[in-house]
Amino acid sequence: MTGDLHGNTTHAVDLLRVAQRQECAKMFVLGDFGAWEHTADGRRYFDVVDRVARKHRVRVYFLDGNHDKSSLLRERYGTDLDDEGFLVCRNHIRYAPRGHRWVWEGTRFAAFGGAYSVDKAWRLAAEALRARKAERRSQFGSRRERQTEGTLWFPEEQMTDAECDELLAADSSSVDVLLTHDKPRAAAPEWNRKDLPECLPNQDRIQRITDTLRPRLLLHGHLHFRYTDQVGATRVEGLGADPEASHPQDYASTDSWLVLPLPYLPEVGADREIA
Numbered sequence: 001m002t003g004d005l006h007g008n009t010t011h012a013v014d015l016l017r018v019a020q021r022q023e024c025a026k027m028f029v030l031g032d033f034g035a036w037e038h039t040a041d042g043r044r045y046f047d048v049v050d051r052v053a054r055k056h057r058v059r060v061y062f063l064d065g066n067h068d069k070s071s072l073l074r075e076r077y078g079t080d081l082d083d084e085g086f087l088v089c090r091n092h093i094r095y096a097p098r099g100h101r102w103v104w105e106g107t108r109f110a111a112f113g114g115a116y117s118v119d120k121a122w123r124l125a126a127e128a129l130r131a132r133k134a135e136r137r138s139q140f141g142s143r144r145e146r147q148t149e150g151t152l153w154f155p156e157e158q159m160t161d162a163e164c165d166e167l168l169a170a171d172s173s174s175v176d177v178l179l180t181h182d183k184p185r186a187a188a189p190e191w192n193r194k195d196l197p198e199c200l201p202n203q204d205r206i207q208r209i210t211d212t213l214r215p216r217l218l219l220h221g222h223l224h225f226r227y228t229d230q231v232g233a234t235r236v237e238g239l240g241a242d243p244e245a246s247h248p249q250d251y252a253s254t255d256s257w258l259v260l261p262l263p264y265l266p267e268v269g270a271d272r273e274i275a
């Protein structure tokens with residue numbers, strides 16, 4: 001299980017090596033994977049991760065973070081599902097859309113991506129600047145159409161209340177492990193710069209999902225900070241991100257991953273060591 005990668009190829013490759021060394025056949029990224037296939041760099045990143053994952057015999061799974069263009073994932077891969085219902089982006093890269101459920105070695109999982117971007121204003125301003133530049137170029141005769149909207153800030157970045165209601169109405173049965181990008185509202189990390197009022201509605205949705213699905217374990221990314229907390233019966237593990245996005249002074253790259261032994265079930269030993 002890994003925290004945010006943000007399209008950082010070096011970090012992705014490092015983590016795939018870690019996965020192989022730890023004898024993990026799967027690596028699951030908890031959002032902000034770097035799904036930017038609307039850009040050439042983003043497509044190249046997918047190709048490199050796919051190739052390295054194949055070499056190390058590790059399959060990469062991810063859920064969407066606020067910085068993943070999930071609308072494009074659904075558009076491109078929405079009809080190409082594997083037999084566990086993941087969207088096949090590459091042979092070795094699979095996407096878990098919001099509300100997706102599956103079972104690995106008897107352990108019931110669900111994934112709920114999305115979060116609010118605290119740098120939304122900066123991203124929208126940068127898109128507007130690009131639009132003005134494109135407009136200027138077109139005045140000088142350039143015919144190159146350039147889409148700027150939805151290239152840095154993605155309107156689908158967080159669940160709506162209606163989306164959350166609908167997903168829970170479709171299936172409210174419990175899971176063993178819940179994977180999200182955002183934290184549940186009640187989790188209290190010692191370091192968090194994503195606690196603006198605008199961040200709270202999505203944290204409330206994740207809390208509602210947690211209260212409904214009652215997982216024994218919840219893993220999430222987004223805060224770029226490694227911490228452990230207990231929220232009711234749920235143990236919460238927040239994972240760190242790639243080194244370039246992580247700000248805490250005492251960051252170590254081991255903050256960005258952990259090994260989740262499967263099956264993760266009470267009868268196998270409640271709260272087994274996750275290392």
Ligand SMILES: [Fe+2]
Nearest residue numbers: 004032222241
């Ligand atoms: Fe992130």
Ligand SMILES: [Fe+2]
Nearest residue numbers: 032065066222
């Ligand atoms: Fe994020």
